[in-house]
Amino acid sequence: MIKLPSxxxxxxxxxxxxxxxxxxxxxxxxxRYLELKPRKVVLMVQRGKIDELLKSGFIWECTQCHQCxxxxxxxxxxxxIIISLQNTAVRAGLPFPENLTxxxxxxxxxxxxxxxxxxxxxxxxxxxxxxxxLPDLRPPENMEAFREALDKSFSWDLS
Amino acid sequence: MGKAASVVVxxxxxxxxxxxxxxxxxxxxxHLVEKTPSIGGKMALLDKTFPTMDCAICILAPxxxxxxxHPNIELLTLSEVTHVEGGAGDFRVTVAKKPRYVDESKxxxxxxxxxxxxxxxxxxxxxxxxxxxxxxxxxxxAVPLIYSIDERNCLYLTKGICRVCERFCEAGAIDxxxxxxxxxxxxxxxxxxxxxxxxxxxxxxxxxxxxFKNVVTALELERMITATGPTEGQLxxxxxxxxxxxVAFIQCxxxxxxxxxxxxxxxxxxxxxxxxxILVREHIPEARxxxxxxxxxAFGKGFREFVNRAxxxxxxxxxxxxxxxxxxxxxxxxxxxxxxxxVTGEMLQRRVDLLVLCTALTPSRDNKRLAEIxxxxxxxxxxxxxxxxxxxxxxxxxxxxxxxxxxQGPKDIPDTIAEASGATAMSAEVIxxxxxx
Amino acid sequence: MRYALYLGCWIRTELYNVEMSTREVxxxxxxxxxxxxxxxCCGYPLRSLNMPTMFYLSAxxxxxxxxxxxxxxxxxxxxxxxxxxxKYALDRDPDLVRQVNENLALEGLEYTGRSRVMHLLEILSGxxxxxxxxxxxxxxxxxxxxxxxxxxxxxxxxxxxxxxDPEDPKILDGLIRALGAEAAYYPERLDCCGSSxxxxxxESALKMAGAKLSSIKGRGFDGMVxxxxxxxxMYDSRQDVxxxxxxxxxxxxxxxxxTQLLGLTMGLDARRLGLHxxxxxxxxxxxxxxxxxxx
Numbered sequence: 023m024i025k026l027p028s029x030x031x032x033x034x035x036x037x038x039x040x041x042x043x044x045x046x047x048x049x050x051x052x053x054r055y056l057e058l059k060p061r062k063v064v065l066m067v068q069r070g071k072i073d074e075l076l077k078s079g080f081i082w083e084c085t086q087c088h089q090c091x092x093x094x095x096x097x098x099x100x101x102x103i104i105i106s107l108q109n110t111a112v113r114a115g116l117p118f119p120e121n122l123t124x125x126x127x128x129x130x131x132x133x134x135x136x137x138x139x140x141x142x143x144x145x146x147x148x149x150x151x152x153x154x155x156l157p158d159l160r161p162p163e164n165m166e167a168f169r170e171a172l173d174k175s176f177s178w179d180l181s
Numbered sequence: 182m183g184k185a186a187s188v189v190v191x192x193x194x195x196x197x198x199x200x201x202x203x204x205x206x207x208x209x210x211x212h213l214v215e216k217t218p219s220i221g222g223k224m225a226l227l228d229k230t231f232p233t234m235d236c237a238i239c240i241l242a243p244x245x246x247x248x249x250x251h252p253n254i255e256l257l258t259l260s261e262v263t264h265v266e267g268g269a270g271d272f273r274v275t276v277a278k279k280p281r282y283v284d285e286s287k288x289x290x291x292x293x294x295x296x297x298x299x300x301x302x303x304x305x306x307x308x309x310x311x312x313x314x315x316x317x318x319x320x321x322x323a324v325p326l327i328y329s330i331d332e333r334n335c336l337y338l339t340k341g342i343c344r345v346c347e348r349f350c351e352a353g354a355i356d357x358x359x360x361x362x363x364x365x366x367x368x369x370x371x372x373x374x375x376x377x378x379x380x381x382x383x384x385x386x387x388x389x390x391x392x393f394k395n396v397v398t399a400l401e402l403e404r405m406i407t408a409t410g411p412t413e414g415q416l417x418x419x420x421x422x423x424x425x426x427x428v429a430f431i432q433c434x435x436x437x438x439x440x441x442x443x444x445x446x447x448x449x450x451x452x453x454x455x456x457x458x459i460l461v462r463e464h465i466p467e468a469r470x471x472x473x474x475x476x477x478x479a480f481g482k483g484f485r486e487f488v489n490r491a492x493x494x495x496x497x498x499x500x501x502x503x504x505x506x507x508x509x510x511x512x513x514x515x516x517x518x519x520x521x522x523x524v525t526g527e528m529l530q531r532r533v534d535l536l537v538l539c540t541a542l543t544p545s546r547d548n549k550r551l552a553e554i555x556x557x558x559x560x561x562x563x564x565x566x567x568x569x570x571x572x573x574x575x576x577x578x579x580x581x582x583x584x585x586x587x588x589q590g591p592k593d594i595p596d597t598i599a600e601a602s603g604a605t606a607m608s609a610e611v612i613x614x615x616x617x618x
Numbered sequence: 619m620r621y622a623l624y625l626g627c628w629i630r631t632e633l634y635n636v637e638m639s640t641r642e643v644x645x646x647x648x649x650x651x652x653x654x655x656x657x658x659c660c661g662y663p664l665r666s667l668n669m670p671t672m673f674y675l676s677a678x679x680x681x682x683x684x685x686x687x688x689x690x691x692x693x694x695x696x697x698x699x700x701x702x703x704x705k706y707a708l709d710r711d712p713d714l715v716r717q718v719n720e721n722l723a724l725e726g727l728e729y730t731g732r733s734r735v736m737h738l739l740e741i742l743s744g745x746x747x748x749x750x751x752x753x754x755x756x757x758x759x760x761x762x763x764x765x766x767x768x769x770x771x772x773x774x775x776x777x778x779x780x781x782x783d784p785e786d787p788k789i790l791d792g793l794i795r796a797l798g799a800e801a802a803y804y805p806e807r808l809d810c811c812g813s814s815x816x817x818x819x820x821e822s823a824l825k826m827a828g829a830k831l832s833s834i835k836g837r838g839f840d841g842m843v844x845x846x847x848x849x850x851x852m853y854d855s856r857q858d859v860x861x862x863x864x865x866x867x868x869x870x871x872x873x874x875x876x877t878q879l880l881g882l883t884m885g886l887d888a889r890r891l892g893l894h895x896x897x898x899x900x901x902x903x904x905x906x907x908x909x910x911x912x913x
Contacts, residue, residue: 027669029707030777032714039439043475047521049505051810053528055822059521085826086665086814088774092784093387093505095438108666119818122667129675133658139632143894144901154634154892156641159625160655164725168658171674171724178670178717386785506785508805517805 024072027181028102030091034181035103039096040064046090046100058083060090060100067103076111082119084108130169133161185615186210188608189274189368191262191551194222195594196374196586198244199601204608205253212366213248214276215258216547219323220245222376226306226320226400228407230594231449231456232487238322238409245324258325263363265371265555269581270615274366280359282330282338283316287354290326292318294346294355302334304411308401311411316346321409330355370581370611371555372604373565375548377587380435380442380541388434388538393509394420395516399430399453399539406460416464418535420514424465425534429516430454431504432474436541443541443562448591450539451478455488457537458497471498471531473520481593507536544588555582564590575604583607619745621691621736622683623651624701627659628847629693635892636847639877640693640738642886646754647746654686660697663817676704677718680735681727690735695771695846696814699780701735706778738845738876739772739781743789748796756885757911758798762903764879765839766790766801767830767853769846770810793876794843797883801843806833813848821863827852828864831871841872841903843879850875854898873898882907 026035046060053059058080066075075081084104091099112118125135140148151158162168186209190197193215201211213220224230225245227237248254257276264275283294298314306313306320315335318328336343337357347355379400382390389396395418397405408414418425432450435442451474458470477499479485491497504518510532517532544563545551552559557577558566565577565584575583585600586592592600629636644651661675680701683690692698708715709731719728742751766787773784782789785808794801812826831853834842844850853860854873861869873896881891882904893900 029669029673029703030775032707032711041437041475042523043433043437043503044501044521044523045503045505047523047528048503048519051812051826052815052822053521054519055825056819059526059528061521061523062526082666082818083815083822084666085770085810085812085823087770087810089505089770089810092774092776095433095440095442097439105665105669109668112667118667121817122664125663125817126667129659129661129664134631135627135659135663136631138630141632141634141895149634149895151634154638156634156637157653159630159653159657162656162658162725167725171678171721172671174721174724175671175674176668178674180670180673180714386783392786506808509803510805511803 024067025181026067026103026106028099029180031097031099031102035099035106037064037067037098037103040068040098041096043095045093045095049089049093051085051087051089052083056080056083060104063103063107064098064100072107075107076114076116081107081111130172133165133168185270185369186612187212187366187368188370188372188612189214189262189272189276189366190372190374192222192374192376192586192588193217193220193258194374194376194586195224195241195244196376196588196597196601197222197372198241198248199598200372200374200585200605201248201254202244202251203602203605205251207609209253209609209612211254212274212276212368213254213256214260214262215256216261217319218258218281218329219319219325220248220256220258221320221322221324224594225322226308226403228403228460229456231452232481232483234456234459242322242324245322249324256325259329262551262554269611270369272368272371272581274368274371276364276366278362278364280332280361281327282332282335282355282357282359283328284354284356285325285327287352288327289352289354290318290328291352292328293349293351294328297345297349299343299345300334300336302331307411308398308404310401310404369615370583370608372608373551373555373577373582373584373588374586374601375545375551375588377542377544378546380543382434382538382540384441385434387506388431389507389509389516389536390538393507393516394514395425395534396507396536396538399450399457399537402457402537406457406464416461418514425468426465427469427533428458428461428471428535428537429531429533430458430472430537430539432472432539433503434538434540437475443543445562445591446478447542448478449542449593451476452481452484452487452593454537454539455491455497459491459495462495462497469498470496471500471533473500473502473504475501475503481595542587542591548588555579557582564588575600575607581611619648619741620650620652620688621741622654622686622688624657624679624683624690624692624697624735626692626694626697626847628851633847633850635878635895636693636850636875639875639881639891642890643877643881643884646884647750649741649746651691652686652688654682654688656682660700662696662700665700672700673704674718674721676701677708677729678722678725678727680705680733681722681729684730684733685727689733691738691741692735693738694848695737695769696848698735698737699771702778702780703775705731705735737772737781739789739793742793742876748792751793751796751880755797755883757883759879759883759907760798761910762799762840762907763838764794764799764801765804765834765837765842766794766807767811767842767844767849768807769844769849772845773808790843790845790876794879797879802839804834804837804839806830811849811852813852816852823852824856824860824863827856828860828866828869831857831860831869832864832866834871835866835869839871840906841874841900843874843876845876854896857898870899870902872896872900872903874900
């Protein structure tokens, strides 16, 4: 049995309890439009096909809606398994969506996923925080310490 | 046979009935204690039984009447065991009898009292789908066929007014002066046969029970389809009273669950769903009937053949999948759900007129109280514990007290009857020893 | 009632109208919003990259609020969910708290669990209450019918405590009714907006959102009400693209963040609520409202 971390189930996801009823897949929005089926992911984990999962494209199709873990009658949290596989794929240097790197770099440099944007109304007039009278909000006072703490979290083991 | 040849049987369902008859036929004096006004239990509420498709009450009623007429059986309805002393071979069982408020020697079962009674309450025997009166007979084939007055809802007994039933009863059988009684019965052994209750799936809100009109439980469907049910055998959608053109069953609702509900398998739902699916197809030949299952547990004699018949002769559709969320279409109260067909991997959507939830079946809710009185152990789900489950599956943790039927563990009617006869044999052995020494 | 306003990322850097309308209405409902410097992303978008990083970022924002002696007031389902989940774990595991505090110490912060994170729905239905909302209205939305879109993270995972019941949510409905409008059940109401998928596969996310919009279209709603910037961005900012992707040009659904609608009924000017920045056809709905109010 491999330990798959879960924030809510601190002992790890009890994937062996899955009896393949398929309730998770039935409620999964990604399953309707794409290939991902939480049930199948759990089955493959039960059978030790981790490598295949890490290299699959479908582990990235999760919408993070949490329906699978909310409704599972066996206390399995397929969502945590999928996230865990995603994290492992990243660590192993396997292909993953580029947007994640963009977001991560932005957070490192300015503590937010993006910088202040210019927005437009129906007449193509542009606005920003200042012109809309919104207060100037400050980033972390010690960005270096922030970055250090952020980088350290990459080597945390929360299992 | 003497004082030793006496047994108390607790529970008047098929298990208790069978055990009582088996013992009585062998000359043992049986005191059958039943907490409701009539024996029959859950089997009396079914339409048909699987896999034979026998009419349930038709095969049960003769046994019920035999119990009533048997010279060796004392039937104590509206009664409960309140205290037990002694040990195997020599128990002293205190039985409290609630007043029926109807004189059993005078009532002829004509029903005028009920027709005049102004009180209407949900009818438990119809799973709450219709109403009964305070003065009532639990169901038409009740044994004893004697009316009783529900003291919690009777206007006279709660508020001191009315008494209309008394005015119209030509047999003069209404007796509001009746009081609770108590007796101590000597018995060599006790047989527990308290049967089953149903799980209310309301907490599983994703299935829409009690939120959407056309979502019902399996036992409710049974009443909706049976001739003595609230719609007299016409299967009608609760929302608009029309025949459903499509029906889906969802299995394992609250069973095999490590979260909400119970972890065990209720043993009979795969089969009773198959039976009910056949009944729906018989009543409404154009209806599309689908059973959404996780595993098809057809392990008994004739079970697999029964399922095959449902599939091949009656066109029942079996899909291995479990819906996650039931949605109601406000315009016609139809129900829809997405599902994965786990065998093919396809993701599909289905719309039905009526949805049936096959819920978990649990031991009787009164088992906790009874177990304390009897001094026996229950497991965490309220089934009676066997110290040696392998070699003595009908024993309890107290010598001389035996268990049979669903209260021992999930099982169907034939296995229940077999266990009842088994408990009979074990009781007989206790009696034999007591008589000898 | 005093809270640390936690905007997360998108509201702060792009969806200004959500912030504007919230500041306007809260001031009039007696809720003081404090801007605590140093708030960062809650970490939710990084979960797929490295879950412990999300864990750290959520804990960090709680610690910042704690230092001010305030609870967090989140306007985003995603932020509220990730912070709630992290708090749930921390409050049950002192070893975890120690591990987190080692990292927090680098910024001079500490987590002891004193601060909670509140959702807009909780503040409005609890602290403020439907009655107070009703009395603060100067005009009502009688005759209007809105589709409440709760958003997945207001509903799940229920074990950590969410503002709405996961299968039968009612609070947003009640808040819409407090404005005099009708809020109705519709079968797709629990469906996901698809936003999180948008980070990886925008086309599928748009299809997902489009399916819901198409269904709503046929049900006689005057608009959709959301309480999350992710959902808002998907249904409002991307509605034009969605129409093309799902080939349904008939989709014309005004999308409001709840505080915008509340602000309108409190008599506030549409521009102060940032409604000129909504990209869904809100002008049509507002025109109808103003006609009705003119009498």
